[in-house]
Each structure stands twice: as C-alpha cells, then as structure tokens.
Amino acid sequence: xAVLDYSKHxxxxxxxxxxxxxxxxDEAALNVIFGDIYYSLYYTIYLVNSNHYxxxxxxxxxxxxxxxxxxQYNMGTNFRAWASRIAHNLAINYYEKIRRVNANVQxxxxxxxxxxxxxxxxxxxxxxxxxxxxxxxxxxxxxxFFEGNTIKETSELxxxxxQRVYYxxxxxxxxxxxxxxxxx
Numbered sequence: 001x002a003v004l005d006y007s008k009h010x011x012x013x014x015x016x017x018x019x020x021x022x023x024x025x026d027e028a029a030l031n032v033i034f035g036d037i038y039y040s041l042y043y044t045i046y047l048v049n050s051n052h053y054x055x056x057x058x059x060x061x062x063x064x065x066x067x068x069x070x071x072q073y074n075m076g077t078n079f080r081a082w083a084s085r086i087a088h089n090l091a092i093n094y095y096e097k098i099r100r101v102n103a104n105v106q107x108x109x110x111x112x113x114x115x116x117x118x119x120x121x122x123x124x125x126x127x128x129x130x131x132x133x134x135x136x137x138x139x140x141x142x143x144x145f146f147e148g149n150t151i152k153e154t155s156e157l158x159x160x161x162x163q164r165v166y167y168x169x170x171x172x173x174x175x176x177x178x179x180x181x182x183x184x
Contacts, residue, residue, distance in 0.1 A: 010036050015079040023070065034063055037083050044084040048091035058094055062087040089152075096150040125184055132179045137172040140165060 021029035
C-alpha cells in the first residue's frame with residue numbers, strides 16, 4: 001500500500017473524479033482520497049474524542065466504512081463532508097459504546113455511568129430514579145440504561161430527532177442528580 005500524501009488538498013470536483021477513478025478500479029486513487037481527507041476526519045473525530053490513539057482507530061474504521069459504502073456516495077455532493085459525517089457517527093458510536101461497557105450501571109455524584117448490572121444496589125437505584133422521571137426523559141432513560149441502546153438507536157426507536165434526544169438526555173442527567181440528592 002502506498003504512503004498517504006497529506007500535503008495536497010483537492011476541490012470537491014477533483015475528489016469526485018478520484019472517487020470515480022476508484023469506482024472504476026484504480027486502487028491508487030483511494031490512497032490519494034484518504035490522504036486528502038485525513039485531517040478533516042481527524043478534526044471531526046477530535047471534537048468528540050481527544051485521545052489520539054482512539055482517533056486513529058476511528059479513522060481506520062471510517063476508511064473501511066467509506067470503502068464498503070462508496071457506492072452510496074452521490075457524485076456532485078461534497079465527498080469530504082460525507083466522509084466527515086461517517087467519521088462523526090462512528091466517533092459518537094464509539095463514545096457511547098465506551099459508556100455502556102459491560103452494561104453495568106451505577107450513578108456516581110458526577111452522574112457518570114459505569115457498569116455493574118449485577119450489583120443489586122445499583123439496580124435498585126436505577127429503579128428509584130426511573131420511577132421519578134417523566135415523559136420522554138423516562139423513555140430515554142429506559143432505552144439507554146435498561147435496554148442498552150445508543151442515543152442514536154433511542155432516537156430511532158422513539159421517533160425523535162437525534163438533537164432532541166441529546167437535549168432531553170442532558171436534562172435527564174440534571175434530573176438524575178436532583179433525584180439522587182433527594183431520594184438516595
């Protein structure tokens with residue numbers, strides 16, 4: 001595999017030509033594309049996760065996803081933006097996956113969630129918190145902490161926009177702190 005060249009930056013039209021070359025079988029075009037979009041991807045992922053090694057892993061996953069789904073890219077749109085959206089989604093998914101490791105949930109004073117569903121006390125805390133939440137915040141709490149869904153999956157399941165779920169999630173965390181202070 002050739003070394004990526006990070007020095008040249010292509011216009012969206014030039015990137016489209018390179019994508020077409022790759023679709024026509026020119027493997028070298030893919031290296032040029034990846035060299036061009038590397039820093040855009042890095043910055044996009046950095047906004048979600050600042051760990052350099054994890055960013056590199058997510059970039060590699062992004063490259064694999066681009067290769068797998070390049071036929072879904074619509075020529076004439078912005079390839080760099082399309083690739084950055086893939087990277088952003090993968091970074092969010094990676095972040096959410098880390099937060100749900102082993103599906104154990106305990107809530108500490110800073111409202112960080114760690115894992116241990118086997119801990120009966122933690123489960124009882126969740127039940128108390130759940131009983132005091134209302135509306136969509138209760139549904140989001142159930143989806144994420146009892147069913148183990150990501151925020152994106154919760155958005156799809158509830159039929160709410162992703163931004164709305166993130167907003168309600170933040171409000172729910174504030175409510176959890178109040179509930180813990182009052183009842184736990």
